Amino acid sequence: MDTNAFTTVTTADPLMSVRGLSKFYGTRIGCDAVSFDLFPGEVLGIVGESGSGKSTLLSCLAGHLAPDTGEVIFATAAGPRDTVKMAEAERRRLARTDWAFVHQNPRDGLRMGISAGGNVGERLMAVGARHYGDIRAQAIDWLGRVEISADRIDDRPSGFSGGMQQRLQIARNLVTGPRLVFMDEPTGGLDVSVQARLLDLLRGLVREMGLSAIIVTHDLAVVRLLADRLMVMKGGYVVEHGLTDQVLDDPQHAYTQLLVSSVLQV
Amino acid sequence: MYVAVKGGERAIDAAHAWLAEERRGDTTIAELSVAQIRSQLALAVNRVMAEGSLHDPDLAALAIKQSRGDLIEAIFLIRAYRTTLPRLGASHPVETANMAVTRRISATFKDLPGGQILGPTFDYTHRLLDFKLAAEGEVPSAPTAPAIMEPVPHVTGMLGRDGLIQSEPAGNDTPSDLTREPMELPASRALRLQAITRGDEGFILSMAYSTQRGYGRTHAFVGELRIGTVAVEMDIPELGFAVEIGEIELTECETVNQFKGSKTEPPQFTRGYGLVFGQTERKAIAMSLVDRALRWKELGEDYSGAPAQDEEFVLMHSDNIQATGFLEHIKLPHYVDFQAELEMVRKLRAEALASKRAAE
Amino acid sequence: MTEQAYNFAYLDEQTKTMIRRAILKGVAIPGYQVPFASREMPMPYGWGTGGVQVTAACLVPEDTLKVIDQGADDTTNAVSIRRFFQRTAGVAVTEATTEATVIQTRHRIPETALAEGQILVYQVPIPEPLRFLEPRETETRKMHELEDYGLMHVKLYEDIARHGQIATSYDYPVKVEGRYVMDPSPIPKFDNPKLAGNAAIQLFGAGREQRIYALPPYTEAISLDFDDYPFVASKADHACDLCGAAASYLDEVITDDQGSRMFVCSDTDFCGSRRAAGHVGRLGTPLAGGK
Numbered sequence: 001m002d003t004n005a006f007t008t009v010t011t012a013d014p015l016m017s018v019r020g021l022s023k024f025y026g027t028r029i030g031c032d033a034v035s036f037d038l039f040p041g042e043v044l045g046i047v048g049e050s051g052s053g054k055s056t057l058l059s060c061l062a063g064h065l066a067p068d069t070g071e072v073i074f075a076t077a078a079g080p081r082d083t084v085k086m087a088e089a090e091r092r093r094l095a096r097t098d099w100a101f102v103h104q105n106p107r108d109g110l111r112m113g114i115s116a117g118g119n120v121g122e123r124l125m126a127v128g129a130r131h132y133g134d135i136r137a138q139a140i141d142w143l144g145r146v147e148i149s150a151d152r153i154d155d156r157p158s159g160f161s162g163g164m165q166q167r168l169q170i171a172r173n174l175v176t177g178p179r180l181v182f183m184d185e186p187t188g189g190l191d192v193s194v195q196a197r198l199l200d201l202l203r204g205l206v207r208e209m210g211l212s213a214i215i216v217t218h219d220l221a222v223v224r225l226l227a228d229r230l231m232v233m234k235g236g237y238v239v240e241h242g243l244t245d246q247v248l249d250d251p252q253h254a255y256t257q258l259l260v261s262s263v264l265q266v
Numbered sequence: 267m268y269v270a271v272k273g274g275e276r277a278i279d280a281a282h283a284w285l286a287e288e289r290r291g292d293t294t295i296a297e298l299s300v301a302q303i304r305s306q307l308a309l310a311v312n313r314v315m316a317e318g319s320l321h322d323p324d325l326a327a328l329a330i331k332q333s334r335g336d337l338i339e340a341i342f343l344i345r346a347y348r349t350t351l352p353r354l355g356a357s358h359p360v361e362t363a364n365m366a367v368t369r370r371i372s373a374t375f376k377d378l379p380g381g382q383i384l385g386p387t388f389d390y391t392h393r394l395l396d397f398k399l400a401a402e403g404e405v406p407s408a409p410t411a412p413a414i415m416e417p418v419p420h421v422t423g424m425l426g427r428d429g430l431i432q433s434e435p436a437g438n439d440t441p442s443d444l445t446r447e448p449m450e451l452p453a454s455r456a457l458r459l460q461a462i463t464r465g466d467e468g469f470i471l472s473m474a475y476s477t478q479r480g481y482g483r484t485h486a487f488v489g490e491l492r493i494g495t496v497a498v499e500m501d502i503p504e505l506g507f508a509v510e511i512g513e514i515e516l517t518e519c520e521t522v523n524q525f526k527g528s529k530t531e532p533p534q535f536t537r538g539y540g541l542v543f544g545q546t547e548r549k550a551i552a553m554s555l556v557d558r559a560l561r562w563k564e565l566g567e568d569y570s571g572a573p574a575q576d577e578e579f580v581l582m583h584s585d586n587i588q589a590t591g592f593l594e595h596i597k598l599p600h601y602v603d604f605q606a607e608l609e610m611v612r613k614l615r616a617e618a619l620a621s622k623r624a625a626e
Numbered sequence: 627m628t629e630q631a632y633n634f635a636y637l638d639e640q641t642k643t644m645i646r647r648a649i650l651k652g653v654a655i656p657g658y659q660v661p662f663a664s665r666e667m668p669m670p671y672g673w674g675t676g677g678v679q680v681t682a683a684c685l686v687p688e689d690t691l692k693v694i695d696q697g698a699d700d701t702t703n704a705v706s707i708r709r710f711f712q713r714t715a716g717v718a719v720t721e722a723t724t725e726a727t728v729i730q731t732r733h734r735i736p737e738t739a740l741a742e743g744q745i746l747v748y749q750v751p752i753p754e755p756l757r758f759l760e761p762r763e764t765e766t767r768k769m770h771e772l773e774d775y776g777l778m779h780v781k782l783y784e785d786i787a788r789h790g791q792i793a794t795s796y797d798y799p800v801k802v803e804g805r806y807v808m809d810p811s812p813i814p815k816f817d818n819p820k821l822a823g824n825a826a827i828q829l830f831g832a833g834r835e836q837r838i839y840a841l842p843p844y845t846e847a848i849s850l851d852f853d854d855y856p857f858v859a860s861k862a863d864h865a866c867d868l869c870g871a872a873a874s875y876l877d878e879v880i881t882d883d884q885g886s887r888m889f890v891c892s893d894t895d896f897c898g899s900r901r902a903a904g905h906v907g908r909l910g911t912p913l914a915g916g917k
Contacts, residue, residue: 089772096774111780115787118780125783126776132786132852154787274700275709345666349641350632448661448836451764578762588834591671595751598673598703602696602733602892605878606795606814609862614789 013075015040015180015212016061021070023056029236030056034070036231036241038180043206043213045227045244047220047259053236055184058216060084062101062182063091074098074180096126100173104185106165109172110157116143116168117153123176142171146201163194167201174205181213187222199225220259224248232256289334303327312515312544313337317586318344319445319464320351321514321543338466338586345587348445356440358508360496362518362541363420366413367494369545372421374487374522380418385493387547421490422520422537431522431535432565451578455561458581462556463542465584467549473559473574473584474552482559482572486538489522493545517542519550523558525565536565556580635682635715641665645683645838649829652840657802657847658770659753659837667833674707674732675833677749681711681730684745684829690718692726697734697875697892704732721895733796735817737874737896740826742843748811750832753839755799755809775807778850786855798857800847808839808847815849816861816875822847864889869900870907 014037023030031053038044046054059065061072063083072083076098083091095101103109110119120139121129129135140150146167148160157165166186173181186202187195203225206213215226223230223244230247232240232255240253251257290297304311304327314326318341326344333339369385372378384390425431441456444464449457462470477484495515499508519540525533538558540550559574573579583589633639648662667675685691691711695704699721707730708719720726723738732749740746756766759777769775778799785793798815800822802808810821811830821828821841828841841847849857865872867888874896876889888909891897901913 089768092768092772092774096776114780114784117787118784121783122776122780125779126774130779130851130853132783133854135783135852136787274702274705278702278705342666342670346668349665349667350636350638352638352640445663445665447663450661578764582763587666588671591673591675592751592834593672594670595672598732599696599701600733600812601877602814602875603796603812605862605876605892606816608878609860610793610795613860614791614793617790 013080014038014073015042015075016214017071017073017080018061019071019073021057021060021067021072023060023065023067029053031060031233031236034238036238038212038214040179040212041210042229043211043215043227045223045230046214046216046233047218047223047230048233049218049259051235052233054216054233056236057233058182058184058214061214062099063095096123097176098179100176100178100181102166102169102173102181102183102186104188106157106162106169109169110165112158113156115154115156116148116160119157119168119172120175123172127176138175142175143168145205146171147197161194163190163198166190166198170202170205174209174211177209179212181211183213183215183217185217185219186215187217187219202226220248232259289332298331300324300327300331303330309545310335310337310340312546313467313549314340314344316543316546316549317341317464317466318348320344320348338590342587342590353446355500357511358499358501360498360514360516362492362496362516363417363423365418365492365494365496365516365518367418367492369493369547370418370490371492372488372490374421374489378421378424380416381414383414386545418492420520422522425489425522425535429534431537432525434537449581451581453577453581455557455564458560458577459539459541459553459557461581461584462553463540463549465553466586466589467546467552469584469586469589470552470556471548473580474555476572477555477559477574482562482570482575484521484538484555484558485524486521486555486558487523488551489520489537491517491519491547491551493517493547515544517544517546517550519547519554521551521554521558536561632714634687635685635711636667637665637679637682641679642683645679648838649680649683649840652829652838653827653842655806656841656845657800657806657808657839659832659839661836662838664833664836669706669710671834672751673703674730674749676831676835676838677730677732677747677833678707678710678831679833680747680829680831680838681728682715684728684747685711685715685717687715687717689727690720690725691715692720692723692729692895693731694729694734694736694893694895695732696877697736697896698894700894722899723893723895733812733814734875734892735813735820737871737891737893738899740824742825744826746824746826746828748813748828748830750809750811750830750835750837753809753830753832753835753837755807770806773805775801778807779852782850782852782855786852792851792855792857795860798849800849802841803846807850808841810847814861814875815857816859818847818849818857819859862889865907866891866897866900867907868910869897869905870910871897871900871905 016038019035021034022032034057046057048054056065060067067084073080074083083094117136117139120142121135124135124138140153143150143153148164148167157168160168187198190198199222205211206226215222217223227244230242230244231238232247232253234255240247240251240256247256248260251260304323307330310330311323311326314329314337315321315323318326325347329340329343332343367383369387370380370383372382422431426433441454444457444460495513497510497513500511501508521538523536523538525536538554540553540557542550542553556574560577560580562569562575569575645662648660652658652660664676664679667678669675669678693704693708695701698704711717712719723736726744728745728747729736730747754766756769756778759781760766760769782792796814797809797812798818800808800810800818810818823844825843827843830839851857862876862878864876866874866876868890871891874891874893877892878887878889880887901910906912
């Protein structure tokens with residue numbers, strides 16, 4: 001396993017602090033007045049129905065969208081920095097070193113014309129790996145960890161099943177040991193049986209690597225399994241926020257109660 | 267016995283001499299004069315001026331003669347000549363509202379101040395070959411009417427008075443000059459328009475057509491198309507005031523496009539703009555459609571991934587002199603590169619065959 | 627036979643000043659692609675307009691110019707460009723590498739080592755080494771800004787995974803002074819080692835793409851590779867059949883329709899000088915009066 005990247009940050013300081021984050025589309029609210037702290041090693045789930053603002057929020061956090069107001073302070077190696085005010089160059093540097101982003105659609109997160117090994121190796125090479133044998137060995141190791149057979153290493157992901165593509169995307173993102181992983185509906189678009197296997201895998205990796213992650217999903221089963229804490233969003237606002245078990249077992253807000261009960265009925 | 271190929275110089279000289287002979291053609295047929303080209307192939311001359319970015323009908327006609335009627339080659343001659351011309355100054359912006367129009371039509375209003383003037387158009391001709399022209403017959407002169415002296419206001423100006431069409435920000439900034447500074451992306455609208463007005467007519471036409479077929483649809487109507495001459499004025503430092511230095515023929519097209527409004531704007535019409543040297547109607551209309559399609563960002567529209575919305579794609583591929591040069595350069599010798607590839611393929615094949623044999 | 631209607635070396639002085647500024651900036655930031663307002667030249671884009679503009683901006687009346695294409699002085703494009711400068715600048719021309727003060731080249735670096743004070747001008751079709759990995763200029767400029775070159779190695783990785791070796795044989799990218807990844811123009815990778823530590827000033831002009839870049843004398847330029855798959859400068863495994871040179875880049879010439887072929891130096895000046903000095907290859911004959 002990689003060296004623990006958290007050694008430079010004491011666990012008392014948040015990895016990411018969000019303050020008063022708002023994003024509007026014209027007069028329509030994307031998300032409004034969102035504030036929270038994420039601590040190292042913590043997994044935060046963001047749930048809500050489609051249009052609740054959870055994807056807008058994730059895009060603002062990961063720097064894909066510019067928020068209208070608010071701060072996203074990230075504990076960089078050089079101290080806390082507001083990533084909203086960063087030059088794009090710096091933000092991109094973060095995106096390929098400290099951060100990782102797992103897209104709902106693996107096609108958005110993979111290079112479909114490049115072999116599985118090349119896909120996993122890209123981040124390693126981006127941060128300076130220059131030994132083909134080592135890169136390949138790490139790629140094989142990571143393919144194994146996401147349960148892809150080593151003899152598929154030179155195949156392109158276009159020939160992979162949806163579940164395999166998603167696992168490859170996860171390997172590609174985690175290979176450099178990022179400090180924060182953003183995940184956008186990582187199990188969306190997959191069959192139920194495939195979802196279960198992927199969730200299992202993700203849970204194993206999160207525990208083993210002590211990952212910090214922000215996971216956006218509409219699927220409460222996903223957060224139940226992965227998230228330490230939970231934010232429930234509706235209409236662009238955070239309506240409830242707490243420990244996952246607490247929120248799911250004893251929902252306070254009427255909307256959360258509705259969400260939880262509708263799941264239980266299934 | 268092999269001797270390294272020499273004689274490139276002699277071969278080039280011979281090729282040029284042959285070209286000159288072919289250009290002249292059958293010497294029993296009278297030679298074409300530059301004046302004939304200028305007056306009788308005026309639309310070809312116009313295209314060469316527009317895409318050559320140089321308003322000089324005599325030089326354009328000469329270029330057409332020299333290029334044996336290959337218009338892109340003629341445009342190339344004009345562009346290369348243009349490089350050598352010193353820049354003495356810049357004119358004032360031309361005022362197309364004061365244009366002496368020979369043609370002026372609007373598709374959006376049946377009648378309007380200044381009237382609809384068809385002018386010398388192909389539009390309503392039946393496209394039947396006219397064998398009388400083969401007999402070189404003289405043409406009877408067209409009927410004339412007294413020139414209309416009243417002003418011919420822009421249609422978009424009339425819409426603008428009611429706030430029905432989006433207004434363009436006025437400004438006195440000197441736009442950057444595509445022919446003097448390297449293209450920088452993202453480009454300002456002024457820079458985009460410069461690139462499109464000298465862009466290849468066929469390319470701009472196809473881009474415009476693609477928007478009509480749904481690849482970046484903009485719902486365009488020709489608000490107004492006008493062709494005519496405008497005065498060119500320039501400040502003369504020694505005099506301390508502007509004087510008219512001549513007049514040029516221009517084609518201007520303004521489209522009126524549907525627009526549902528955005529987060530900052532209520533619904534109103536928007537515009538696309540085309541302005542091209544000479545009587546170059548197809549190009550001016552196409553230009554205005556492509557201009558409008560490229561404005562999606564400033565108008566807060568969605569990017570649908572259509573080629574005509576893609577500024578870098580349109581601007582980097584519209585210039586036919588760049589395109590033709592790079593396309594044709596692949597006929598230059600590449601044997602050094604090819605030799606390197608040859609060695610590589612031989613090596614890879616040898617290794618592949620060896621490992622296949624070892625496996626068997 | 628200088629053409630009087632044009633300024634010395636065709637371009638007007640304002641344009642030359644603009645190009646010289648771009649060259650100076652390029653020399654100051656080795657490997658960085660400097661945008662410049664390329665002019666339309668009287669030869670087509672893709673045929674050396676960038677190199678011609680750089681040469682025009684460098685030339686002074688005292689210069690001696692050599693022009694090569696594919697290593698040869700008498701290929702059509704070389705002849706055409708050499709004549710252009712004879713006509714518009716009236717400078718002396720030569721085929722001898724050692725006598726030239728300015729050498730414009732397409733696709734080769736001369737075999738004879740260059741010296742301080744010489745300028746080597748390359749004609750560049752596509753200056754962007756990342757272009758075929760990422761078509762957008764706006765994006766590739768950002769990648770250079772961020773030194774985001776991972777993708778470049780992904781391509782080399784894919785080569786090795788598929789072919790067992792890096793399969794790029796020409797136009798082989800280099801990293802300059804540990805900073806910019808640079809396209810050396812389509813020279814064979816055999817020539818790559820000559821880019822580095824060269825005593826001459828190396829200038830690269832891309833007319834259509836409006837870019838100039840440079841390697842000042844004695845600049846580091848490392849061909850991209852992997853530690854365990856190092857760069858190899860390869861050539862045809864033969865000696866020149868005319869002059870016998872064992873370490874020069876060779877053209878393969880098909881001599882009949884039965885598959886017979888011979889290998890000759892692509893650098894015609896290098897080969898000719900060797901033959902004049904009495905070297906004879908497998909199929910060569912001693913030069914008459916070659917003393």
